[in-house]
Amino acid sequence: MNYNFAEIEAKWQEIWQNKLTFNAVFNDQQKKFYCLEMFPYPSGKIHMGHVRNYSIGDVISRFKRMKGHQVIHPMGWDALGLPAENAAIKHKLHPEDWTLSNIAFMKKQLQRMGFGYDWRRELATCSPEYYKWNQYIFIKMLEKGLAYKKKSEVNWCPSCRTVLANEQVVDGKCWRCDSAVSAKDLEQWFLKITAYAEELLSTHAELSQWPSKVILMQQNWIGKSQGAEVIFPVADSELELKVFTTRLDTIFGATFIALSGKHPLVGDLIRENRERKEIEAFINQIEQESKLSREPAEKKGMYTGRQAVNPFSGEKMPIWIANFVLMDYGSGAIMSVPAHDERDFEFARKYDLPIRQVILPEAGGNEVGPLTDATCEKGTLTASGEYSGLSSDQACEHMGEFLAREKIGQLKTIFRLRDWGISRQRYWGTPIPVCYCPDCGIVPEALKNLPVRLPKNIDLTPADGSPLEKDSAFAKTICPRCSGPARRETDTMDTFFDSSWYFFRYAGPSASLPFDRDEARQWLPVDIYIGGVEHAILHLIYSRFISKVFRDFGWTDLSEPFPNLLTQGMVTLGGSAMSKSRGNVVDPDPLIEKYGADTVRLFILFAAPPDKGLEWSDSGVEGCYRFLQRIWNFFHKTLQPVPEVKPGDPVVAVKEIGIKLNRTIKKVSEDIEKRFHLNTAIAALMEFFNDLSARTEQLKRSGNDGLILEAMETMLKLLAPFTPHFANELWEKLGKQQILEEMPWPDFDPDQIFEETVNVMIQVNGKIKDKISVAIDCDEEEVKREAMKCEKIKQLLAGRQIVKMIFIKNKMLSIVSK
RNA sequence: GCCGAGGUGGUGUAAUUGGUAGACACGCAAGCUUGAGGUGCUUGUGGGCAUUUGCCUGUAGGGGUUCGAGUCCCCUCCUCGGCACCA
Structure with a gap:
């Protein structure tokens, strides 16, 4: 009787299907268990990373089912996005056809692996039935002021011809195609994730089951920083410069102000300057340089010819423009304290600006001497007027009070996290459901008109502009408010929007709302979420954000959707993640054909623990x-x-x-x-x-x-x-x-589970010399007696004195002698 | 540069609480089976010495704590991941 896996596997897959084994039907008798793996992008075929991810989830869900839980284990498709469009252009297909045929193929592959999903709940984000709800959610967010439009400098990928979120720019390059990203000014839609920055940070406390690494990465990403905003009046003018600092205690050591070249007041400050042209040329130059390279360049600056007044000391200090000051963090202006900040120190050295020490380090002398390096530690204040002698922390507190009293600033917390830019100038995404009316302005599409459908016939490669923008049948519309002629928004949404709430949609995939609230109450939260560690920041922060928004809409009581997270290590080949564009994808089909799905499942799980990275090799x-x-x-x-x-x-x-x-x-x-x-x-x-x-x-x-x-x-x-x-x-x-x-x-x-006898090790002076077999839980006296009977132990102890003995029940007896 | 994770046989890895390092596999070697190959089975397999029972050594390197360290502490080196002029 041969092990005919092909026949057996087909047989059981059919039985499960006929018996509806994996259909999740809620009942009150059993505990529910929501097992979810990150849904795949339908790129064409599944690869070993998918096999690993979905095998882990399948084992856990089958285990929980046998443990008596009512398991919901759904699957779907993250089906919008750029690769479909690029593939369509390349193969002269429609992105939808390409995507749907990939889905059909990959679904067969998943079924062939024997994964137990409730396919009745399957969803694809490219279906108008799904993206309709993206639009619905967007409009609700717009109504609540959580979506807004602003002109901003964006990351532009010339090859993908679209905007990238900050998160999608890696080392100054596009995360997907590796082209150098450039800056471009565009009107963009943003979601106000920053309104949730504090909560996203504080509710990490509810995620004790998350890998601490992921929490840490998110904390760094959100980048909370507590400090103060201080107003520095510009001498001989009405102008004021707002400066953000985390080290208010060092303010008496500030010897110059440094501005970003893009600071809005730069123009005013240099208007009268005879060297205006040179300064403008300089600003231009540093901007070009920063575009070319994301690496920190050599520090450069130029004096504006103006001075600012330190509101604490009344001292005047020069205002410089410096290439190391970022416009999009804080206020784009800093007070420079060279003695206690390495960057300021480097700059001051180069341009021979004064360096004044105002903090004495905790440890080591009270001497104020010439510094060879910036000292960034907190300490005791010196040369700081009435604040001298205070500790850094005390000084920050008192100085903060002074700021508030004199109305020259305030204590302030800022975040590195920016609002989430979701506009993309591409076709294969969810149309952003707003209209521009000459009379009414920005008007959201009426809910009854949703979904705003993607037009099927489309030129994907217009000479300029985005495909939807050039499609006048799509772009021309009537205003939902006044019925006058209007223009439709032609940008589409970042696909991370689609994936930030799909796990709600599985609870009621055909609901006439984003999701069925009763079903969601029953099934959510996700009891275990399994997916690649590469999504530690983007997808997981967006999903946490949107869940909190849903809660604030009153749609759910849940604030955290994924109390349990299992981050799977990447399956690599040649050291890098498998991806179609790299051409290093390992297709599981040949292995399934040769050994069967059961063997493939067993092998990918046996190769390493799930959270570890795995360099693919089929030996074994x-x-x-x-x-x-x-x-x-x-x-x-x-x-x-x-x-x-x-x-x-x-x-x-x-x-x-x-x-x-x-x-x-x-x-x-x-x-x-x-x-x-x-x-x-x-x-x-x-x-x-x-x-x-x-x-x-x-x-x-x-x-x-x-x-x-x-x-x-x-x-x-x-x-x-x-x-x-x-x-x-x-x-x-x-x-x-x-x-x-x-x-x-x-x-x-x-x-x-316990044997009747155990081996007990006998150590002499820290080294294992013998072992004896004794009854389990045998007491110290008995073990000592037995040990002393051993020839070897007797020899070793002959003529020596026993200093002490350490006995660990069922494990060992350690004899120390001299 | 900063933060984090890690470094164990020829390979993937195990050792969950400081208590027999190398479980379980791959590979390799020898043998059996076979006409031959493959499959299957048996045995061996960290290194060194003795080769019989044994002894020494060994978890990146160096130091330390302990009766006892892969595990805890300090320093160094290396690999991977994240962040990167964040004021």
């Missing part, structure tokens, strides 16, 4: 295949009647197999549930089977066929989440009526 697949093959053969052999039964001494074998079995149940259960270490769960199953097959002959001869059978049954249950077709096939061969998905997960007997 054989081992997993052999494992299944051996079980298969064992089964068929063992099910035959035993020719002769001789009474032997079965007691030991029976006892040991019993213990091993209970230990294996415990290990596999805990590895899946608590640690997600599926690799060691599989290793434990292999170990158990090795043990069982080694003892089978003995057990059979002693008439313990019943025990073998029991062991095999339990093993199949434990194997079921990993290799469900295989396990079910053998289960059926045992004459079982129910399928394994309907069986309860086995429990272990806590009294059956």
Whole structure:
């Protein structure tokens, strides 16, 4: 009887389908479990990264189902976005046709892997039925002031011919195509994620089950920074410069002000200057340089000829323009304290500006001497007027009060996080549902007119402008308010918008609202969310943001959608993530054909723990295949009647197999549930089977066929989440009526996991010298007596004095002698 | 530069609480099976020495704490990930 995996796998996939095994139907009797893996972009074929991600999720959801939970395990498609458009241009197809055929193909691949999804809940973000709700949500956000339009300098990818979010610019290059990103001024739609900056940070506390690395990355990204805004009047003028600093305590050490070249007051400041032209040329030059390279350039600056007044000391200080001051952080102006800031120090050295120490470090002398380096630590103030002698923290507090009293500034917290720019000048995305009316201005599309559909016939490569902009049938519309002629917004949404709420839509995928609120109350939050660590910031922050917005709309009580996160390490080939554009995609199909889906699942999980990165290599697949093959053969052999039964001494074998079995149940259960270490769960199953097959002959001869059978049954249950077709096939061969998905997960007997005897190590002076076998929980006196009987130990201790002994029950006895 | 994770056989990795390092596999070697190959099975497999039972050594390198360290502490090196003039 051969292990015909192809036949078996097709058979069981059909059975599951007919039995509706994976349909999630809510009931009050069972605890619910929402298992979600990040939905894929339908790029064409699944690759090993998908196989890994979805195998992990499938094991967990099948395990939870057997544990008695009502499991919801949905799947869908992140189906809008640029690759479809690029592929369409290349192959002269429509993006929709390309996308839908990819979805059809990939869905077959997923089904062939035996993943158990509730396909009734399948969704694709490119369907008007889905993106209608993107538009609906957008309009609701617009009404609440959470979406707004502003002109801003944006990151422009000349190759993708669209805007990129800050997050999508990596090292000054486009995250997708690696082209150099340039700056461009455009009117853009933004979502006010900054309104939630504080909460996104503080509710990290609710995410204790998240990897701390991800929380840290998000914290850095949000970049909260507490400090003060101080107004510096410009001497001989009405102008004022607002400066942000986190080190208000160092303000007496400020010796110049530095402005970004893009600071709005630069023009006013240099108007009268005879060297205006040179300064303007300089500003131009540093802007060009910063566009060319994102690397910090050599510090450069130019004096504006004007002075500012320190509101604390009344001292005048020069105002410079400097290339290291960012316009889009703080106010674009800084007070420079060279003694206590490395960047200011470097700049001051170069242009010979004064360096004045005002902080004495905690440790080490009170001497104020020439500095060779900036000292950035907090300390005690000196040369700071009435604040001298205070600690940095005290000074910040008192100075803050002074600012407020004199109305020359205030304590302030700022964030690195910016509002989320969602406008994209491309076709294959959700049309932003607003109209521009000459009389009414910006008017959201009427809800009854949603969805604003993407036109099917479209020129994807207009000579200039975006495809929708050039499609006059689309762009021309009537104003939803006054019915006069109006122009439609022709930008589409960033696809991260689509994926920031899809997990709600699975609860009610055909609801006539973004999602069915009752169903959502039942199923959400997501009990475990599994996906690539590469989404640690973007997707996960956006999803947290949108969930909080939904809560504030009163649509849900939930503030955090993913209390549990499992970040899967990337599957790489040649050191980089598999992607179609890199051409290093490993297709699982040939492996499935050769070994079957069960082997492929087992292998990808066995190769490493889920959170670790994995450089792809198929050496070792054989081992997993052999494992299944051996079980298969064992089964068929063992099910035959035993020719002769001789009474032997079965007691030991029976006892040991019993213990091993209970230990294996415990290990596999805990590895899946608590640690997600599926690799060691599989290793434990292999170990158990090795043990069982080694003892089978003995057990059979002693008439313990019943025990073998029991062991095999339990093993199949434990194997079921990993290799469900295989396990079910053998289960059926045992004459079982129910399928394994309907069986309860086995429990272990806590009294059956300890052996009767244990090995206790005997150490002499820190080195293991011998071991003795004693009864479990044997006390110290007994172990000492036994240890002293050992020849080796006697020899080692001969003529020596025992200084002390340390006894660890069931582990070791450590003897210290001299 | 800053922050984080990590470095264990020829390879993937295991050791969950400071207590037998290398489980489970891959690969390799020898043997059995076979007409041959593949499959399957058995045995061996960190390094060194003795080769029989044994001894020494070993978790990137160096130091430390401890009866005992892969695990804890300090320093150095390397790899990966994130951030990067964030005032």
